[in-house]
Amino acid sequence: MAWEFSTDPEFQEQLDWVAEFCREEVEPLELVFPYAVRMRRRDPKMAALVDPLQGRIKERGLWAVFLDRELGGPGFGQLKLALLNEILGRYGSAPALFGCQAPDTGNMEILAAYGTDEQKERWLIPLMNQEIWSAYSMTEPQGGSDPDLFVTTAVRDGEEWVINGEKWFTSAGRHADIILVMCTNGIFVVPRGTPGVEILDQPRLHDHIVYTDVRVPLDHLLGPEDGAKVLAQRRLGGGRIHHAMRAIAQCRRAFDMMCERALSRQSHGKLIADHQMVQEAVADSYAEINMLRLLVLWTAWTIDNSSTAESRTQIAACKFTAAKVLREVAYRAIHVFGSLGVTDLTPLQALWAGAPAMSVMDGVDEVHKVTVARNVLKGYQPHDGHWPTDYLPAMRQRARAKFADAFTADPELRQYADAMERRAGRSH
């Protein structure tokens, strides 16, 4: 019997440690010093708070947990990573504290997979050690969903590449030391301070960047020339499933809050939790979170047993399902909270606002739904003639053929079958 839903005790110990560590250390730090990890490099006071915590994480072997062993990580694989992310995703700063924060994770993944030894030494190792930060510049102002609309290009000029173009929504671009810029003819590593890199004032968190005659040496091309789309797929495939893993934690947080509140308030003579429509909100949320969780864990298991590329349909399904479940559950929780729910005095508004972002980032939901439908439909054939394969009268005729000998041997059996068929005919 191969189905197995339990976690091995040794890894469960790690998960329990992470849950307690996050509760006792990560949450207080992020409530009081929300940007401590990013400020650590410039501010010794923040470093004094963050470094000992990261030291404990490293001692437990939980640093850069997303990377395979051959790429420099602990090699947990996706299933264990999913179980870890179910905890980390509850705390905004936990991924950065554990060295597995987006967008650096995706960038590290492609540096690890496609970088030369020299590129790894120069950028991957410092990124893993959080000595530098990175960003990923792919989306352009004229369109994000369709990579064929991208026009940013690098032209070779002697010993340099010259990049021209404009990028939109580069997360954390203004704080990054290096930016991985997707051009029509490859992905290039561009140090942020390179002349010609202009970061516009707005938006603040996800940057609008103009690249004008930006010159980088030839060895700043990552992977093969013209390999941009392949590298981008590799990068985004991992990113999508990691977001879905963390979304489970966010859904659970909203759900826990909803349940606690429903048991704590009264209306019309009874607990809010005793009203049936509130019970419906609890029951639907419980079922949806567990459906999402099983989908994500099954997908993570499939990746571990095949590859990200072979799990593409499942990853796409996780991507839009995570956004949908977060949207529904966070909304219900806000509603059960009544007026308090619509303030920013609880995490609920931020959780809910995360849902539309999740629907758009890493490819809009529609594109992923098309991927799922297209791939699933490849497993089907059209039926012959007018009627579907499951057309009951035709199925019954085919089934009767199986009993032909029995009917010849026993005419009463045939009469019985005829009566059954007439009865079925009356209900059509």
Ligand SMILES: Cc1cc2nc3c(=O)[nH]c(=O)nc-3n(C[C@H](O)[C@H](O)[C@H](O)COP(=O)(O)OP(=O)(O)OC[C@H]3O[C@@H](n4cnc5c(N)ncnc54)[C@H](O)[C@@H]3O)c2cc1C
């Ligand atoms: C929080 C966040 C972080 C991000 N970080 C980064 C980053 O670090 N680097 C980066 O390069 N980009 C980043 N992005 C940008 C992201 O990749 C794009 O927003 C995304 O690819 C969609 O592109 P767009 O915004 O141009 O929307 P559009 O492509 O204009 O799509 C808008 C809408 O059109 C419809 N639509 C589009 N295509 C289809 C289709 N094929 N079928 C049906 N309907 C369709 C959908 O309703 C879609 O929502 C981030 C986005 C978000 C929200």
